[in-house]
Amino acid sequence: MKDKxxxxxxxxxxxxxxxLLEILENGLLLExxxxxxxxxxxxxxxxxxxxxxxxxxxxxxxxxxxxxxxxSISCLGIAGLLEADTHDTREIVKxxxxxxxxxxxxxxxDFLKLQHILVA
Numbered sequence: 001m002k003d004k005x006x007x008x009x010x011x012x013x014x015x016x017x018x019x020l021l022e023i024l025e026n027g028l029l030l031e032x033x034x035x036x037x038x039x040x041x042x043x044x045x046x047x048x049x050x051x052x053x054x055x056x057x058x059x060x061x062x063x064x065x066x067x068x069x070x071x072s073i074s075c076l077g078i079a080g081l082l083e084a085d086t087h088d089t090r091e092i093v094k095x096x097x098x099x100x101x102x103x104x105x106x107x108x109x110d111f112l113k114l115q116h117i118l119v120a
Contacts (some may be wrong), residue, residue, distance in 0.1 A: 012038045017049070024056060033067045033076040040080025044089050053077055057096055063104070070107040078108060082117045 012020065012034045023035040036056055043049035056062055062073040078096060081089040097105055112118035 017042065017046070021052070029065060029073070030067055032062070032065070033071075033073040036062065036073055036077040037080040040077045040089075041083050043081065044084025044086040047088070050088065050092065053081065054092060054096070057081075058099070063100075069111075071111055072104075075108045075111055079112060079115065079117050082112065 012023075015023075015035075015038070017039070020035045020039050023031050024039065027035060036053065039049055040053045040057075043053050057074045057077040059074070062077070065073045067073060067076065078093055081093050081096075097108065100108065109118060
């Protein structure tokens with residue numbers, strides 16, 4: 001997992017997985033995005049989280065739930081997978097991005113590049 005994160009000093013890093021999952025299901029919009037981001041980052045070390053994270057990223061309610069600008073909850077999940085920085089999480093991101101249509105795919109790629117999570 002990358003040492004630096006674009007969501008650094010976030011108190012969600014201190015929460016147990018069960019609490020993050022609860023927030024993801026029942027939290028406010030930005031809380032849900034932060035929870036998915038952290039769960040996705042943790043999935044690099046805890047492979048059991050990968051199917052949960054992928055399901056949440058693929059869920060249309062998260063793909064259309066815009067947090068700020070063009071950044072959806074799913075976008076934050078993808079950012080977390082890339083920050084987990086394992087072979088598995090990078091491959092999952094490739095597959096997920098192939099399923100996204102324009103302009104959503106371009107928007108997520110632009111966001112990831114802007115945050116220095118994805119290098120051109």
